[in-house]
Each structure stands twice: as C-alpha cells, then as structure tokens.
Amino acid sequence: MDHPTTSTLLSWMLFTPLAGVVTITALVGTGIFAKSKMNELSRAIALFCSAVPLVLGIYLWANYDGASTQVQFVHHFAWISSLNVEYFVGVDGTSVSLVVLSALVSFIATIASMPWCQGKSHLDDHHFTQHKVPGYMAMLLLLQVGMTGTFISLDFFLFYVFWEVMLLPMYFLIGIWGGPRKEYAAIKFFLYTLAGSVLMLLALIALYYRGPLVPGADGIAHHTFNMLTMRDHAADYLVAPAILGVQFTHIVWIGLFIGFAIKVPMFPFHTWLPDAHVEAPTPISVILAGVLLKMGSYGMLRVNWAILPEATRWASYAVALLGTINIVYAAFVCLAQRDLKKLIAYSSVSHMGFVLLGMASLTPQGIEGAVLQMFTHGIISPMLFLIVGVIYDRAHHRNIEGFGGLAVQVPEYTAMMGLAFFASMGLPGLAGFVGEFLVFSGAFPIFQLLTILSATSVVITAAYYLWTIQRVFLGKLNEKYKDLIDLNWRERMTLYPLAAMALWLGFYPQAVLGLVHSGMDQLLRSIHAG
Amino acid sequence: MDNVLSLRFFGPQLVLTVAATLLFLIDLAARNHPRRVAVLSGFTLFSLAVAGVLTATMPSETRLLFGGLLGHDKLAVFFDFLFLAAAALTVLLCIPSRKEIVSARLGEFYALLLILVLGLYLMAGATDLLTAYLGIEIVSLMSYVLAGFRTGDRKSNEASLKYVVYGGVASGVMLYGMSILYGLFGTTHLVGVGSIASQMTGMTSSLFAARVFEGQAAAELSLIVAVIFMTAGVGYKIASVPFHMWCPDVYEGAPTPFTAFLSVGPKAAGFAIAIRIFMSVFTGHGVTDVPWPAVVGVLSAVTMTLGNFSALGQTNLKRMLAYSSIAHAGYILMGLAAANALGVESVMLYLVIYLVMNVGAFLCVIIVAESAGSESILAYRGLAARAPLVAIGFAIFLFALTGLPPFAGFIGKYYLFAAIVQKGGFWYAWLAIIGIVNSAVSLYYYARIVRAMFLEEAPPATSLTTPRLYSTMLVALALPTLLLIVYWTPVTAWAHASFANLAG
Structure with a gap:
C-alpha cells in the first residue's frame, strides 16, 4: 500500500471529540448525575475534548514539513476490503492549515458557548448556554468530528461520510438552540446541503467505477476511492464513456461542483446561508462562517481541481464569473441590510467569491491567494460573528439603526469591531489584504474584465462597513444604551486570539503561504498539462 | 429429488405447519391461564427458533425438491432468515401491547402469522409457477385476515376489504401471465430439465420454432406480456406502483405490529420471487431478450417518486411510513433493474438493513400510540423532552431511512446507487438522478417528524411510559443501525455468498 502509516496524530485529533460525544451520551443515558451537575460536566468535557485537538493542531503545524510535496502524518489501513475503502487520513499544505483552523475555531466556539462572566446581561433559560446543555455540547463536538474528518480524509468514501456527518449536528444546533425562525432555517440548510451531497454521491460512485484498478488489501484488483491514486490516474477519466451525452469528466465535474458550491455558498445556491446565520446561535455562526464554508472550496480544490484538471480548465471561466457575481452582488446586498448579522452573513458570501475567483484563475498566485483567503476569512468572520453576538446578548436586537454613539460607552468593543471590520475590508497590514491582493494579481492576467469588476467591490465593502460603524458607534449616544457594559473576560478570551492572528497574518502571511506553496506546483x- | 428425500430440506416448513396447528390447541387450553400472553408468545418464539435452527443446519448444497416444485439454495435460506427475524420481531412487538391485539385472540394471531411465514418460505423457494402462486396466495389470504384483525375497528375492516379486492385483481393478472407462459413453454417448471429456463436457451424451444416459422414477433410479444403480468403479483407484494393503492389504507388500518411485519416480510418475499424468476429464467439467454430490466426500471422510478411525494403531505405516521415503504420499494427495484449480481446483492443487503430500520420505526410508532393513543404527528411534539430514548431512537431510524451517513441506511443506498452507476448508460443515469432527487425529497417528511420531536415544545402534562421490552428492542435495533457503518463486510459477504449459486 502506498503511503504507509507514519503517525496517528490526526486520528487523535479526529476521535477525541467523538469520545466526548460518546461520554456525554453515556453519562446522560445512565443518569447518574443530577441535571445541573450534568450541565457542568458536559461543558467541561466539551472544553477538554476541543482543547486536545487544538494542542495537537499546534504541534501539527509546527512539525509539518513545508518543503515536502508529500502528504504527511498519514494514518492508513484497509477498512472495507470488498469495496477497497480505506481509512486513509493525512495532510498536505492546504489541508494542514484548514485542520488547524477548524481546531482553533471549534475551541473558540466552545468557549463562546460557556455561560461564564455573564454579569448583568440576563440570559434567559432559552439561551443556548443554558438550554439542554449536554445535547448542545455533544452536537458541537460531533460537528467538530465532521469538519476535521473532511479536511484530513484522503479516501473519497471516508471524505463523504464525514462530509455528511456534519449535517445532523448542524441541523439540531440551528433547529433547537436557534432564533425565532430556527425551524425554517434548519430544514432549509439541511435540504440544500443534502441535495448537493447526493449529487456528489453519484459523482463519487461514477469516479470510482471509471477509475483505475489497483491491487487492494486482499490482493485482488479493485477500483479505488484513494484520492491520491485517482489524482495520479486523472487521464483515465478522459476516456470514460459519456453520460447523458455529456463528456464524462465534465458531467462528473458539474455534479461535484454543485455539491461543493452549495456549501461555499456560491450564487445562486447561497440563499440558505443568511437564514442559517441569522437563526443560528453565535458559536454556531462562528463555526459555520469560519470552517464550514471552507469545506466547499476545499472540496473543489481536493477533488475537482486535482482529479478532474481537464474539466477544471474547461469550466474555469464559468467559475470565475460566478465568483465575480458572488463578490459584487453580495456586496451590494450588504449595503441594503439592517440586521447586523445578516450583513456579516452576506459579507461572507462576498468574501468567499474571492476564493472562487482565485481558484478559477489557475495561476499560482490565484490559488495560493484563494487558500490564504480561506484561512484569513476563517479568522476574521468568526470575529465578526462573535462581535455581533456580544451586542445581541446585551441589547437583544441586531438592528443597525437601533444603536448610535456606542463608541463612548464601550470603547474596547468599538476597537475590536473596528479591527475586525478593517481586516475584513482588506486594509493593508491586516489579514484580509494579502489574500485579496494575491487573488487579484493572480486573476488579472487571465480574466481582466472580471477582475476589474470584482475590484469595485473593495469600494462597496468599505462603504457598507464604514456606514455601519458610523451608524452604530458614532454620533450621539442612544440613551437606551447608556448602561451598556463593555467586553467581559469570556468575550476577550474569544476575541483577542483571533485579533492577534488577524494582525500577525497581515504582517506575516508566509506562515500560511509557506505551507501551501509546496503542493501548488504539482x-x-x-x-495545465495537455 | 424425490419426495421422501426432499423432506430433509423441508423441515422448517413442517415445523411451522405443526406449530400453527398446535397453537390453536394451546390457545384453547390456555384460555383462562393467568400468564396466557407469555405462554402463547413463548411457544411462538420457540417454534420460530426451531425453524431457524433447522434452516441454519440444513446442508448448504443447492437442490431441487419435490420434482422441481421447490428449490433449496442459499438465496432461499437468506430470505428465510429475514422472514423469521421479521416474525420474531412482530411477536415481540405484540407482547407488551395493550391496544393493538386483544389477548383473547392472540393465539389466533400467532397461528395465522406462522402460516404466513410458511407461505413466505414457499415464495422464497419457489422454482415452479405453481408453488410461486401457492406461496403468494397463502401469504395474501393470511394477510387479509390479519389486516382486518381488529374486527371492531372500521379502518381495520376497510383495510382488509381493500386488500382483498386489490389482491384478487393482482393475483388474477398474475395467473393470466402464468397461463400464457404455460401456453408458450408447456411446463410450469421455472428451472431444471425441460423447464422454461432451459427452453429459453435451447434450440428446441417453441420460441425458437416460432422464429423459424416467422411467427417470432407474436411469440415474443406474448412472452413480454406474460412477464409484465407476472410482475403484477410481485408488484402487489412489494407495493410498487401501480399496485400500491392498498398500501396506505392497509398500513393504517392493520394492527401496527402486523403493519411492521407487512412492510418487511412479504416485501422481501416479493423480491425473492422477482430475483429468482428474473435472474435465473429471463437473464442472459440468447434466443429472446425479455426487456424486464426496462420494465423494472420504469416501475422503480415511478414508485419512488409517487411514494415520496405522497408522503410529504401525510400527518398520520402509519400512512406516512406506508408511503415511505412504497418509496423504498422503488429504491430497491433500482438494484433489481441493474440486472446483474451487484444489483441483486445490493437488493438483498438493502432488505436486511431495511428490516432493522423499518421495524424500528414502527416500534417507535407503537410506543407513542400505546401511551398517547394517537398516530398523528401532533402526538410527537416535544417527544425528546418526554421520552428521550424513544425520540433519539426514532430519529436514528428516520435518518437511516433517509439514507444519511453514518447510519446503516446509507450503506444500503450506496450499494443500490453503485449498482446502477456501475451499469452505466443513458437510462440508468436518469434512474440514478431520479433516485437521488427522491432521496433529497424524502428528507423533508422524515425531518418533519424529527422536527416535531426535537424542535417543538411538548404539550403540557403528557407523560410517556415505555415498557421495558420495548426499550430493550429499541436499543437492540438502534445499535446496528448506528454502528454498521464501522464495519459492514459480514453483511455484504453474506449477501454475496447467498446469490452465488441459484437452484436450477
């Protein structure tokens, strides 16, 4: 078997949260602890089980060899030999950054789910930190299993299972602990994503049966789900029989792409996102924006781009066009929002458009910029959603027009929000800038018109962010909020690490780019071959 | 094989016959026994276990019994185990139930159930048109009685009547198809010397003769008509369109434990007969190609679409699950339409998984109906707060029925889709696309129940008690549904080995 096991570290990162889920379920099931005791215990378990992957993730980042083009930290053995499904996890430059990101964001979301330092904010019994706590913590951990598994799986079957595992906890987290229209938002999210992933399932099976035959664990030649083998035999798919009169690679590419694009979310499949974000509790929005959206673009890169390169070239203009629509259209939609959270949600749609544009350019700068943009957006958008959560917990509404002059009352909060907004806007010196710049410089030689159109969004983005700052923080203090309290320690614990990362990556993007670069040549x- | 020697392979059927007869006597003797339910259920389970042991210990060779009327092979044994498991689960479902079946008539219920299982055995082993018809009719007759078992209940009566009328039509059509087959081939044997299968390949067949005399078109047409008519009998048993109309009413009216049985036992038997007839008689012969995969494929697409879209608007859980079971018949037909070993194995695998998850779903319906007295979706509001175990178990079964990983239903569905994608081609691609659209649609109505249980608030002051036997069963069925994803090789290996060597 190629790629023998070198480390079980990734499996520990993957299964520690799952162990947490099992422990919480077992403890609740046996009922040995009283309800309030159980709440405390499940919070502790969740904190521990999401801290362990973070520590391991930091170790992973430190020990990843950025110069090598091979997948590293491989854990590999045969699983279902009759299908030749393997348990095959490992990381390359793109996935290592996203694994670490998901560990970080999950841990921060777990802290944000704690009821610490409530002060005078009066959270009622239905707040997500108070309501059905063990279930919430179990679902949060299960979500982390799904995300981590998706980023580290190198076997397509395994990838698909983890991709789907993430659906259920997300459905319940939005549906049970969400806002007023939670039921609608939850089922909409579920149906959209499922519709995409069943398409992906068909494409997966088609790739399997039309792919290369390799000797399996039982010595017989089997088809394979191994994504690296599929990538190395990409030429096999060019001669596969057409499906429904369309060239095999093209139709499979489309099937996969729709599945991933729904998650990104790409126009016109983006409408689930604002609903899901607005109704989801803050920590879930944090994970949704920070990590879940990247699963879509990561999937494209891992599957469409790597396994079906010819079809990627064929479709690249369409992807760039859709990316541009994402960027510009969502930015205009942001201008019209009154709900602060919806504004942030649409700005996510806009920023994920840069990822699509960069990836479509098929240039080194473009794709590296796209990966960097995934990472920095994974730092900045959680910050934005946490900031919205802070004000919502205090004021119990998110209407941008309903505030005013808060800078006087809550200076620290204002500073944080300013930092996050400017980072998201792409101000040089902050994390958002480098990714956007690389995307523009990579895409400009290829798609001049689309890049110029996309660049106009920089102005629109600045407009909606600055206008929001003006309406919320500047001017005369709204009398209703003269007792508003500033950040508490729990919120500081979630915001400051992200703020530090946003600054650090603004000055030293090489920390991520160095990881990504090695795999890009191949x-x-x-x-570009053939 | 002659009749006396054949008896060695007929042990389970004999045990079931004797046990059914004895049950009527025990029923009389235990009329006033204080532990009547335990005695009757115990005896029934015991006889099922004996039948199971006999089935398991029979030599695994492939034989034709009673001069070719019955076949003994691994395929039949595979399905026999499904039937026994379904029957045993049904008996267990009956034990703690207070509302579904009155204890005075429990003996009668069990006896008829055992005879029904006997009919299923005959269906799974039928290698002759006569035994196939006999098996189907035994199963139908018993089902008519058991569906109308709650004599005081109008819905139950209605169910029984509808079942009889549709059953009569379907079996008439099937019999007509069989008579055409007999006319074409001059035999009722499906496999073996001089049988339909051997004539299909042989140069001596009347079809071949017809070709020589340039009458082939008519002969072929009548063969195709015969096969389509035969499909009526099968379609009726598995509840596929257009023979599905009985299904919602019968499922709703019949006692729920029997509904659970109906949704898995006879459905599996219908597929057993279809697999045997289609795969060992009408597949891979040179003289005439019968386009049965096309017929099955069309039925599959129509069945799952109609089932899923009709289920969307249901508010009675038993009706919803009835439409869901129609939809699942459609999915399973997809595997049969592939018309190869991979397809048939995916059908068999799916039937095993479907048995577990569907009986599990009905178990949850029974638990709620026993306490709340209602099968309406409204009775499920806030179930997660009132009975967490039932709610979580039900959610697992429902998501498994949707086909979501990591639940067992996904494995079943993966293999079904794999079979037709592997087959490839224009029509199979469309069938696969219809299949996945249906999977996505089905999520909506399954999730409606989950939403009622988890997302909506409980009506005040309604408690729910779960008998210990039911909670044990719930866990016993939910665990495989949840954990099969970790390692499922044994099930696929079993299905693979069972289809390897058909009698004939």
Whole structure:
C-alpha cells in the first residue's frame, strides 16, 4: 500500500471529540448525575475534548514539513476490503492549515458557548448556554468530528461520510438552540446541503467505477476511492464513456461542483446561508462562517481541481464569473441590510467569491491567494460573528439603526469591531489584504474584465462597513444604551486570539503561504498539462 | 429429488405447519391461564427458533425438491432468515401491547402469522409457477385476515376489504401471465430439465420454432406480456406502483405490529420471487431478450417518486411510513433493474438493513400510540423532552431511512446507487438522478417528524411510559443501525455468498 502509516496524530485529533460525544451520551443515558451537575460536566468535557485537538493542531503545524510535496502524518489501513475503502487520513499544505483552523475555531466556539462572566446581561433559560446543555455540547463536538474528518480524509468514501456527518449536528444546533425562525432555517440548510451531497454521491460512485484498478488489501484488483491514486490516474477519466451525452469528466465535474458550491455558498445556491446565520446561535455562526464554508472550496480544490484538471480548465471561466457575481452582488446586498448579522452573513458570501475567483484563475498566485483567503476569512468572520453576538446578548436586537454613539460607552468593543471590520475590508497590514491582493494579481492576467469588476467591490465593502460603524458607534449616544457594559473576560478570551492572528497574518502571511506553496506546483502542472 | 428425500430440506416448513396447528390447541387450553400472553408468545418464539435452527443446519448444497416444485439454495435460506427475524420481531412487538391485539385472540394471531411465514418460505423457494402462486396466495389470504384483525375497528375492516379486492385483481393478472407462459413453454417448471429456463436457451424451444416459422414477433410479444403480468403479483407484494393503492389504507388500518411485519416480510418475499424468476429464467439467454430490466426500471422510478411525494403531505405516521415503504420499494427495484449480481446483492443487503430500520420505526410508532393513543404527528411534539430514548431512537431510524451517513441506511443506498452507476448508460443515469432527487425529497417528511420531536415544545402534562421490552428492542435495533457503518463486510459477504449459486 502506498503511503504507509507514519503517525496517528490526526486520528487523535479526529476521535477525541467523538469520545466526548460518546461520554456525554453515556453519562446522560445512565443518569447518574443530577441535571445541573450534568450541565457542568458536559461543558467541561466539551472544553477538554476541543482543547486536545487544538494542542495537537499546534504541534501539527509546527512539525509539518513545508518543503515536502508529500502528504504527511498519514494514518492508513484497509477498512472495507470488498469495496477497497480505506481509512486513509493525512495532510498536505492546504489541508494542514484548514485542520488547524477548524481546531482553533471549534475551541473558540466552545468557549463562546460557556455561560461564564455573564454579569448583568440576563440570559434567559432559552439561551443556548443554558438550554439542554449536554445535547448542545455533544452536537458541537460531533460537528467538530465532521469538519476535521473532511479536511484530513484522503479516501473519497471516508471524505463523504464525514462530509455528511456534519449535517445532523448542524441541523439540531440551528433547529433547537436557534432564533425565532430556527425551524425554517434548519430544514432549509439541511435540504440544500443534502441535495448537493447526493449529487456528489453519484459523482463519487461514477469516479470510482471509471477509475483505475489497483491491487487492494486482499490482493485482488479493485477500483479505488484513494484520492491520491485517482489524482495520479486523472487521464483515465478522459476516456470514460459519456453520460447523458455529456463528456464524462465534465458531467462528473458539474455534479461535484454543485455539491461543493452549495456549501461555499456560491450564487445562486447561497440563499440558505443568511437564514442559517441569522437563526443560528453565535458559536454556531462562528463555526459555520469560519470552517464550514471552507469545506466547499476545499472540496473543489481536493477533488475537482486535482482529479478532474481537464474539466477544471474547461469550466474555469464559468467559475470565475460566478465568483465575480458572488463578490459584487453580495456586496451590494450588504449595503441594503439592517440586521447586523445578516450583513456579516452576506459579507461572507462576498468574501468567499474571492476564493472562487482565485481558484478559477489557475495561476499560482490565484490559488495560493484563494487558500490564504480561506484561512484569513476563517479568522476574521468568526470575529465578526462573535462581535455581533456580544451586542445581541446585551441589547437583544441586531438592528443597525437601533444603536448610535456606542463608541463612548464601550470603547474596547468599538476597537475590536473596528479591527475586525478593517481586516475584513482588506486594509493593508491586516489579514484580509494579502489574500485579496494575491487573488487579484493572480486573476488579472487571465480574466481582466472580471477582475476589474470584482475590484469595485473593495469600494462597496468599505462603504457598507464604514456606514455601519458610523451608524452604530458614532454620533450621539442612544440613551437606551447608556448602561451598556463593555467586553467581559469570556468575550476577550474569544476575541483577542483571533485579533492577534488577524494582525500577525497581515504582517506575516508566509506562515500560511509557506505551507501551501509546496503542493501548488504539482497541481498546476497537472491542470495545465495537455 | 424425490419426495421422501426432499423432506430433509423441508423441515422448517413442517415445523411451522405443526406449530400453527398446535397453537390453536394451546390457545384453547390456555384460555383462562393467568400468564396466557407469555405462554402463547413463548411457544411462538420457540417454534420460530426451531425453524431457524433447522434452516441454519440444513446442508448448504443447492437442490431441487419435490420434482422441481421447490428449490433449496442459499438465496432461499437468506430470505428465510429475514422472514423469521421479521416474525420474531412482530411477536415481540405484540407482547407488551395493550391496544393493538386483544389477548383473547392472540393465539389466533400467532397461528395465522406462522402460516404466513410458511407461505413466505414457499415464495422464497419457489422454482415452479405453481408453488410461486401457492406461496403468494397463502401469504395474501393470511394477510387479509390479519389486516382486518381488529374486527371492531372500521379502518381495520376497510383495510382488509381493500386488500382483498386489490389482491384478487393482482393475483388474477398474475395467473393470466402464468397461463400464457404455460401456453408458450408447456411446463410450469421455472428451472431444471425441460423447464422454461432451459427452453429459453435451447434450440428446441417453441420460441425458437416460432422464429423459424416467422411467427417470432407474436411469440415474443406474448412472452413480454406474460412477464409484465407476472410482475403484477410481485408488484402487489412489494407495493410498487401501480399496485400500491392498498398500501396506505392497509398500513393504517392493520394492527401496527402486523403493519411492521407487512412492510418487511412479504416485501422481501416479493423480491425473492422477482430475483429468482428474473435472474435465473429471463437473464442472459440468447434466443429472446425479455426487456424486464426496462420494465423494472420504469416501475422503480415511478414508485419512488409517487411514494415520496405522497408522503410529504401525510400527518398520520402509519400512512406516512406506508408511503415511505412504497418509496423504498422503488429504491430497491433500482438494484433489481441493474440486472446483474451487484444489483441483486445490493437488493438483498438493502432488505436486511431495511428490516432493522423499518421495524424500528414502527416500534417507535407503537410506543407513542400505546401511551398517547394517537398516530398523528401532533402526538410527537416535544417527544425528546418526554421520552428521550424513544425520540433519539426514532430519529436514528428516520435518518437511516433517509439514507444519511453514518447510519446503516446509507450503506444500503450506496450499494443500490453503485449498482446502477456501475451499469452505466443513458437510462440508468436518469434512474440514478431520479433516485437521488427522491432521496433529497424524502428528507423533508422524515425531518418533519424529527422536527416535531426535537424542535417543538411538548404539550403540557403528557407523560410517556415505555415498557421495558420495548426499550430493550429499541436499543437492540438502534445499535446496528448506528454502528454498521464501522464495519459492514459480514453483511455484504453474506449477501454475496447467498446469490452465488441459484437452484436450477
């Protein structure tokens, strides 16, 4: 078997949260602890089980060899030999950054789910920190299993299972602990994502049966789900029989792409996102924006770009066009929002458009910029959603027009929000800038018109952010909020690490780019070959 | 094989016959026994276990019994185990139930159930048109009685009547198809010397003769008509369109434990007969190609679409699950439409998984109906707060029925889709696309129940008690549904081995 096991570290990162889920379920099931005791205990378990992957993730980042083009930290053994499904996890430059990101964001979301330092904010019994706590913590951990598993799986079947595992906890987290229209938002999210992933399932099976035959664990030649083998045999798919009169690679590419694009979310499949974000509790929005959206673009890169390079070239203009629509259209939609959280949600749609544009350019700067944009957006958007959560917990509404002059009353909060807004806007020196710049410089030689159109969004983005700052923080203090309290320690614990990362990556983006760069040559060679 | 030697392979059927007869006597003797339910259920379970042991210990060779009327092979044994498991689960469902079946008539219920299982055995082993018809009719007759078992209940009576009328039509059509087959081939044997299967390949067949005399078109047409008519009998048993109309009313009216049985036992038997007839008689022969995969494929697409879209608007859980079971018949037909070993194995695998998750779902319906007295979706509001175990178990079964990983239903569905994608081609691609659209649609109505249980508030002051036997069963059925994803090789290996060597 190629790629023998070198480390079980990734499996520990993957299964520690699952162990937490099992422990919480077992403790609740046996009922040995009283309800309030159980709440405390499940919070402790959740904190522990999401801290462990973070520590391991930092170790992973520190020990990842950025110069190598091979997948590292491989854990690999045969699972279902009759299908040749393997348990095969490992990381390359793109996935290592996203694994670490998901560990970080999950841990921060777990802290944000704690009822610490409530002060005078009066959270009622239905607040997500108070209501059905063990269930919430179990679902949060299960979500982390799904995300981590998706980023580290190198076997397509395994990838698909983890991709789907993430659906259920998300449905319940929005549906049970969400806002007033939680039921609608939860089922909408569920149906959209499922519709995409069943398409992906068909494409997966088609890739499997039309792919190469390799000797399996039982010595017989089998088809394979191994994504690296699929990538190395990409030429096999060019000669596969057409489906429904469309060339095999193209139709499979489309099936996969729709599945991933729904998650990104790409126009016109983006409408679930604002609903899900607005209704989801703050920590879930944090995970949704910070990590879940990246699963879509990561999937494209891992599957569409790597396994079907010819079809990627064929479709690249369409992807760039859709990316541009994402960027510009969502930015205009932001201008019209009154709900602060909805504004942030649409700004996510806009920023994920840069990822699509960069990836579609098929240039080194473009794709590296896209990956960096995934990472920095994964730092900045959680910050934005946490900031919205802070004000919502205090004021119990999110209407932008309903505040005013808060800078006087809550200076620390204002500073944080300013930092996050400017980072998201792409101000040089902050994290958002480098990704956007690389995307623009990578895409401009290829799609001049689309890049110019996209660049206009920088102005619109500045407009909606600055206008929001003006309406919320500047001017005369709204009398209703003269007792508003500033950040508490729990909120500081969630916001400051992210703020530090946003600054650090603004000055030293090489920390991520250095990881990504090594794998890029191979990918681009295969895309531009033949 | 002659009749006396054949008896060695007929042990389970004999045990079931004797046990059914004895049950009527025990029923009389235990009329006033204080532990009547335990005695009757115990005896029934015991006889099912004996039948199971006999089925398991029979030699695994492939034989034709009673001069070709019955076949003994691993395929039949595979399905026999499904039937026994379904029957045993049904008996267990009856034990703590107070509302579904009155204890005075419990003996009668069990006896008829055992005869029904006997009919299923005959269906699974039928290698002759006569035994196939006999098996189907035994199963139908018993089902008519058991569906109308709650004599005081109008819905139950209605169910029984509808079942009889549709059953009569379907079996008439099937019999007509069989008579055409007999006319074409001059035999009722499906496999073996001089049988339909051997004539399909042989140069001596009347079809071949018809070709020589240029009458082939008519002969082929009548063969196709015969096969389509035969499908009526099968379609009726598995509740596929257009023979599905009985299904919602019968499922709703019949006692729920029997509904659970109906949704898995006879459905599996219908597929057993279909697999045997289609795969060992009408597949891979040179003289005439019968386009049965196309017929099955169309039925599959129509069945799952109609089932899923009709289920969307249901508010009675038993009706919803009835439409869901129609939809599942459609999914399973997808595997059969692939018309190869991979397809048939995916059908068999799915039937095993479907048995577990569907009986589990009905178990949850029974638990709620026993306490709340209602099968309406309104009775499920806030179930997660009132009975967490039932709610979580039900959610697991429902998501498994949707086909979501990591639940067992996903494995079943994966293999079904794999079978038709592997087959490839224009029509199979469309069938696969219809299949996945249906999977996504089905989520909506399954999630409606989950939403009622988890997302909506409980009506005040309604408690729910779960008998210990039911909670044990719930866990016993939920665990495999949840954990099969970790390692499912044994089930696929079992299905693979069972289809390897058909009698004939």
